[in-house]
Amino acid sequence: MLFSINIPQRFLAPVLARLLGFLEGEKMNKGYVLPPLVKDGNPLSAYGLNQLIGSINEVRSEYFDYNIMKQRTLMVNSFGAWESSYILVHAFKTLYIQVQVEGLNDMGDLKIYAKKTGKNQTSYLIHTAPVTTSPQVLTIQLNMDTNQNGFNVSYGEIYMISFRNTYEDSGGVVCLYMYEFDSAITPVAPTIPTITSSTVIDENYLNNIISSVRSIPSRPKVNVPFNGIGSPGDYNASGYMRWLGRHRCKYIFYGCWLIDGEVEIQFKVNNQVIDTVNSGSGSVQFYNRSYNFQTNPAGITVPAIGADYDFSAEFDYVDEGHPAAAAFVTYAYESDW
Amino acid sequence: MAQISFNLLFDWDNSGAFNFNESNYLELASGDESMSPPGESSFSGSGFVSEMNLDLINTDSRFSTTNSSSSIYNYIRDGAFLQKRVRLEVIIDGVTYTIFRGFIKSISETLKDYKSIGKVRIKCRSQDDIIKNMQISTPAATTRLAIKEQYDESTLISLILSNAGLTNGVHFRNQDYVLITPTLDRGLFTIPYFWLEKESPIEDAWLLAAACGGRFYFNSEDGLFYYKNAYGFGKGKSATSQATINESNCSGIDYADNDGELIESVSYTARTRYITEVKEIWGSQKPIKVQPLETLTIDCDVSNPIVEVSGYNFVTTAAAGNLITSGIGIVINNVSSKKVNLSIINGNDRLIFLRNFVLEGRLLEPLDNTEYEKSSSASFWSNKTGTEKRISDNPYIQTLAQAKAIADMTLDRQSIFSPKITVKKYRGNFIRVGEMVSVSVVGKFSGNFIVTKSKFNLSKTGFYQDLDLFNASGIYGLQTGGYFIIGTHSGNDNKKLFY
Numbered sequence: 001m002l003f004s005i006n007i008p009q010r011f012l013a014p015v016l017a018r019l020l021g022f023l024e025g026e027k028m029n030k031g032y033v034l035p036p037l038v039k040d041g042n043p044l045s046a047y048g049l050n051q052l053i054g055s056i057n058e059v060r061s062e063y064f065d066y067n068i069m070k071q072r073t074l075m076v077n078s079f080g081a082w083e084s085s086y087i088l089v090h091a092f093k094t095l096y097i098q099v100q101v102e103g104l105n106d107m108g109d110l111k112i113y114a115k116k117t118g119k120n121q122t123s124y125l126i127h128t129a130p131v132t133t134s135p136q137v138l139t140i141q142l143n144m145d146t147n148q149n150g151f152n153v154s155y156g157e158i159y160m161i162s163f164r165n166t167y168e169d170s171g172g173v174v175c176l177y178m179y180e181f182d183s184a185i186t187p188v189a190p191t192i193p194t195i196t197s198s199t200v201i202d203e204n205y206l207n208n209i210i211s212s213v214r215s216i217p218s219r220p221k222v223n224v225p226f227n228g229i230g231s232p233g234d235y236n237a238s239g240y241m242r243w244l245g246r247h248r249c250k251y252i253f254y255g256c257w258l259i260d261g262e263v264e265i266q267f268k269v270n271n272q273v274i275d276t277v278n279s280g281s282g283s284v285q286f287y288n289r290s291y292n293f294q295t296n297p298a299g300i301t302v303p304a305i306g307a308d309y310d311f312s313a314e315f316d317y318v319d320e321g322h323p324a325a326a327a328f329v330t331y332a333y334e335s336d337w
Numbered sequence: 338m339a340q341i342s343f344n345l346l347f348d349w350d351n352s353g354a355f356n357f358n359e360s361n362y363l364e365l366a367s368g369d370e371s372m373s374p375p376g377e378s379s380f381s382g383s384g385f386v387s388e389m390n391l392d393l394i395n396t397d398s399r400f401s402t403t404n405s406s407s408s409i410y411n412y413i414r415d416g417a418f419l420q421k422r423v424r425l426e427v428i429i430d431g432v433t434y435t436i437f438r439g440f441i442k443s444i445s446e447t448l449k450d451y452k453s454i455g456k457v458r459i460k461c462r463s464q465d466d467i468i469k470n471m472q473i474s475t476p477a478a479t480t481r482l483a484i485k486e487q488y489d490e491s492t493l494i495s496l497i498l499s500n501a502g503l504t505n506g507v508h509f510r511n512q513d514y515v516l517i518t519p520t521l522d523r524g525l526f527t528i529p530y531f532w533l534e535k536e537s538p539i540e541d542a543w544l545l546a547a548a549c550g551g552r553f554y555f556n557s558e559d560g561l562f563y564y565k566n567a568y569g570f571g572k573g574k575s576a577t578s579q580a581t582i583n584e585s586n587c588s589g590i591d592y593a594d595n596d597g598e599l600i601e602s603v604s605y606t607a608r609t610r611y612i613t614e615v616k617e618i619w620g621s622q623k624p625i626k627v628q629p630l631e632t633l634t635i636d637c638d639v640s641n642p643i644v645e646v647s648g649y650n651f652v653t654t655a656a657a658g659n660l661i662t663s664g665i666g667i668v669i670n671n672v673s674s675k676k677v678n679l680s681i682i683n684g685n686d687r688l689i690f691l692r693n694f695v696l697e698g699r700l701l702e703p704l705d706n707t708e709y710e711k712s713s714s715a716s717f718w719s720n721k722t723g724t725e726k727r728i729s730d731n732p733y734i735q736t737l738a739q740a741k742a743i744a745d746m747t748l749d750r751q752s753i754f755s756p757k758i759t760v761k762k763y764r765g766n767f768i769r770v771g772e773m774v775s776v777s778v779v780g781k782f783s784g785n786f787i788v789t790k791s792k793f794n795l796s797k798t799g800f801y802q803d804l805d806l807f808n809a810s811g812i813y814g815l816q817t818g819g820y821f822i823i824g825t826h827s828g829n830d831n832k833k834l835f836y
């Protein structure tokens with residue numbers, strides 16, 4: 001039973017939709033070789049079975065090890081300071097967002113921004129939702145196949161979603177759920193019957209399984225290795241933040257804000273320093289950083305592909321003369337480009 | 338003694354009806370069909386274009402291309418004969434066999450003199466000869482589609498033929514055909530990456546078939562292109578013997594013990610690739626000069642197959658070096674696998690130079706090759722030294738799993754000593770290359786064999802074939818009945834997996 005694993009339907013829905021082959025859009029290289037379809041009268045080959053097994057193992061690894069969409073990320077206080085980014089690969093038409101907003105004072109409207117990953121990308125305000133009571137749950141569905149106030153994203157491209165409000169010094173949001181799905185279909189799981197030792201294995205049976213695996217969407221070109229991206233709270237010297245990642249891609253990209261005074265962060269992979277960011281004297285400063293695991297300039301022991309690793313941001317220096325000094329890690333993800 | 342008659346038909350008027358029966362002029366028809374070119378292994382990466390030579394009596398100068406009195410003069414004059422269709426049918430004991438179906442390649446005339454009555458020799462080739470000479474390129478969109486869909490070799494052969502201008506259902510039948518038996522077997526392997534850049538579609542299909550242990554060929558019987566996958570290759574037609582050959586229906590059978598096809602070990606190289614990140618894929622070596630109000634079209638040759646072109650960058654200056662920031666348009670007209678054709682539109686009324694012009698996009702670039710090697714474990718080799726078959730340049734062997742499967746198959750095919758059987762002047766039903774026949778010589782040997790070469794001869798002395806044969810029982814590690822067949826077997830059957 002290939003898909004009997006207990007996965008929340010909201011996450012499984014797009015996967016199943018793709019399994020059934022209903023969806024359009026680019027699914028680029030999956031990173032593994034798919035099994036070929038078979039035909040009655042041909043032999044069952046070790047090659048074909050191995051590709052099927054290999055693909056299922058890849059799929060299991062890619063989709064079923066972590067359930068990143070179940071995460072809730074609580075953000076309180078100022079949106080402007082505490083902004084977190086949610087990273088998605090555009091694979092399905094509709095972006096579903098459900099948030100609980102809380103206005104400590106009058107937070108004004110909830111504003112949703114989108115930005116593609118990469119250098120020199122523009123942040124677009126793609127949606128504004130009025131907040132009328134507090135607390136309030138807002139459900140928003142956006143058609144990401146269409147132009148959203150200037151923001152266009154193609155299938156396979158990576159983009160980030162973040163929240164702000166009208167008044168940056170008040171209000172908060174709990175992101176309950178965020179995922180893409182296709183609203184045009186009702187997903188139905190493939191039905192693959194069980195067999196006995198006397199069942200004749202024919203092309204219909206095998207191609208049902210093979211087609212299901214072939215139709216699974218491509219491996220995301222980005223992988224979000226963190227549970228709850230963002231770093232609410234003040235950090236003093238010797239403070240740190242940690243996330244668990246699974247190494248699959250060439251680069252790890254991460255961003256930080258260093259605020260109000262001289263602050264220094266060391267980014268580490270498995271407790272090995274890969275980058276040190278020092279703000280120098282100044283107010284708010286933004287940094288977008290990356291580390292190439294392949295060229296490995298810091299000479300660390302790079303985690304094996306598929307291995308979990310510890311990614312941490314440690315504050316080894318904060319100017320004590322600026323008690324409000326703080327630092328935030330705004331996003332982090334792995335990607336091949 | 339078999340009853341023999343024949344029809345030699347020409348489609349001189351291109352009607353498709355073969356209205357011209359020239360049988361009365363035929364003195365001799367001979368032809369070759371083979372799995373591989375002469376001197377090459379029957380399991381090489383090259384196929385063979387079937388050919389037929391016709392010697393026609395030309396006493397009345399009917400086939401003279403310079404004879405304006407000939408009733409077919411306008412069909413053959415000034416090279417008009419080239420690629421006219423021809424078909425030879427032989428009726429053996431009331432059964433009609435289409436021996437050859439192809440196109441005229443040349444006509445050479447021996448003029449009438451005191452020694453000769455005057456003859457022409459017409460050389461004919463099967464349709465793959467025409468297609469073979471084409472040079473086709475596929476668009477980058479096809480490369481992307483192939484990456485996305487990860488086709489098997491049969492689908493790619495269908496794609497190749499379609500790109501060569503052939504029509505599914507007319508020139509071949511792919512796996513989309515349900516009611517009529519496809520001529521392209523279902524593929525057994527997934528080939529992740531595909532592109533063509535000024536390549537012969539036939540030679541590429543041969544390579545593709547060889548990379549998958551199968552055979553791609555033009556069937557001069559029905560005029561369709563065929564692909565036999567690695568399993569079909571060893572079964573011949575319908576997995577049953579198509580003829581029983583013995584000393585009574587041929588003039589001789591040679592049993593040659595030699596090592597022509599014998600190997601002790603194999604080394605197959607998988608040429609893997611990956612899709613790059615977006616990067617510069619082409620840069621102009623020098624500033625591009627565009628005249629005032631000119632639209633300049635250029636070709637940008639890229640070293641590796643293009644997956645997509647995502648953008649471009651350049652700086653425009655006037656002749657004096659000052660920046661130009663408006664009035665310039667770039668239109669990408671066409672992106673083939675290794676070439677981008679684009680137009681630069683200068684809307685300014687002065688000369689401009691595009692400097693540091695680069696195209697950005699993603700390519701398919703090679704990774705390090707991986708190699709699979711294996712030596713035969715057969716006791717036969719314990720006191721012998723054999724040769725190694727090394728395949729390192731077939732671009733369609735793209736994964737180690739595929740290399741392993743094909744190498745294991747090749748080793749099973751060729752590491753066991755297999756005699757070469759040659760049948761001389763077989764007179765019976767017509768046998769085609771790839772078919773399986775039974776051969777028996779009382780007191781010597783008997784068994785099933787695959788036909789690897791065939792030569793036919795039709796003359797006033799009758800019709801016969803010379804055949805080269807390969808032992809069918811040594812094609813795989815097991816007999817074909819030993820494998821688990823989809824749609825036939827269950828877990829209770831004691832069957833093995835194919836490679």
